[in-house]
Amino acid sequence: MAESNFFGGLVQESFRSGYVSIIGRPNVGKSTLLNAFLGQKVSIVAPHPQTTRNKILGIRNLPGAQIVFIDTPGIHKPQNLLGEVMVRAARDVLSEIDVVVFVAEAGRNADRDTEIIRSLADTGKPVFLLINKIDEVKKHDILGMIDHYRELFPFREIVPVSALKGDGVGIVLEKLSEYLPPGPKYYPDDIVTDQIERFMAAEIIREKIMEKTGDEVPYSIAVEVETWTERPDGIVSISANIYVEREGQKGIIIGAKGRKLKEVGTLARIDIEKLLDARVFLQLWVKVKKGWRDNKKMLHELGYR
Numbered sequence: 001m002a003e004s005n006f007f008g009g010l011v012q013e014s015f016r017s018g019y020v021s022i023i024g025r026p027n028v029g030k031s032t033l034l035n036a037f038l039g040q041k042v043s044i045v046a047p048h049p050q051t052t053r054n055k056i057l058g059i060r061n062l063p064g065a066q067i068v069f070i071d072t073p074g075i076h077k078p079q080n081l082l083g084e085v086m087v088r089a090a091r092d093v094l095s096e097i098d099v100v101v102f103v104a105e106a107g108r109n110a111d112r113d114t115e116i117i118r119s120l121a122d123t124g125k126p127v128f129l130l131i132n133k134i135d136e137v138k139k140h141d142i143l144g145m146i147d148h149y150r151e152l153f154p155f156r157e158i159v160p161v162s163a164l165k166g167d168g169v170g171i172v173l174e175k176l177s178e179y180l181p182p183g184p185k186y187y188p189d190d191i192v193t194d195q196i197e198r199f200m201a202a203e204i205i206r207e208k209i210m211e212k213t214g215d216e217v218p219y220s221i222a223v224e225v226e227t228w229t230e231r232p233d234g235i236v237s238i239s240a241n242i243y244v245e246r247e248g249q250k251g252i253i254i255g256a257k258g259r260k261l262k263e264v265g266t267l268a269r270i271d272i273e274k275l276l277d278a279r280v281f282l283q284l285w286v287k288v289k290k291g292w293r294d295n296k297k298m299l300h301e302l303g304y305r
Contacts, residue, residue, distance in 0.1 A: 016065040018098035018180035028105040029132040033163035034071040065177035107137040129155040135162040208267045
């Protein structure tokens with residue numbers, strides 16, 4: 001017997017759908033893992049902790065299931081109001097989902113995850129453990145980690161993966177679909193994320209800044225798309241503000257004779273053109289907003305709620 005879904009089609013009773021949360025400490029590869037699950041990039045990736053600041057929703061369609069992923073900021077000890085917002089977003093999402101995917105990093109001490117793992121017991125949801133970055137350690141080290149984590153929590157599934165190389169990703173998708181409840185297809189097949197294009201463009205710009213500045217300006221930046229115009233010639237004209245907290249940070253991003261900002265703009269424009277499948281004219285402006293990470297009004301304006 002079949003039932004109608006939200007889009008007028010029929011869904012077989014055997015079809016499964018649901019929400020999956022990806023959580024873990026900062027810099028364990030959650031965003032890379034989400035991109036691997038979806039087969040394309042929807043979450044920015046940078047070699048710095050706490051890169052993800054908002055919940056990112058991504059949809060993966062399988063023959064008999066639809067998995068809706070929520071990538072969250074890494075759970076950490078907040079140092080400012082922005083950090084508090086990020087941690088609250090990560091914890092709040094646990095009440096909204098069907099399965100929790102906890103990501104740990106191969107080769108790291110499992111004891112540092114004890115507090116987060118303890119909080120998973122209250123969810124009452126199936127919890128998977130994914131040990132990521134297995135390409136960076138020896139096999140016997142992975143087996144030792146699995147044994148240790150088993151003593152900490154009754155994980156339903158434990159899967160070693162390499163998000164960067166795609167190892168184990170298919171196994172995880174198959175296992176996740178088995179744990180989802182029967183349900184309708186929540187999103188059409190051609191929808192991969194619920195994030196609007198302006199947000200995605202801002203995230204791409206932020207990623208390129210982090211790539212080009214290294215550890216010089218890791219978390220003091222925010223990007224706001226100020227104007228977005230589709231011109232008659234088909235070119236999308238975008239103007240974006242890059243906010244920093246100090247004058248010295250502004251100089252780092254702009255670089256000597258504006259070269260670094262130009263590089264950021266070029267790299268960002270290329271990725272945004274791929275996202276939009278259109279030519280893009282991109283203008284970037286760097287502005288100082290002292291203490292923006294502790295300014296509640298500005299955090300709300302930038303979408304951090």
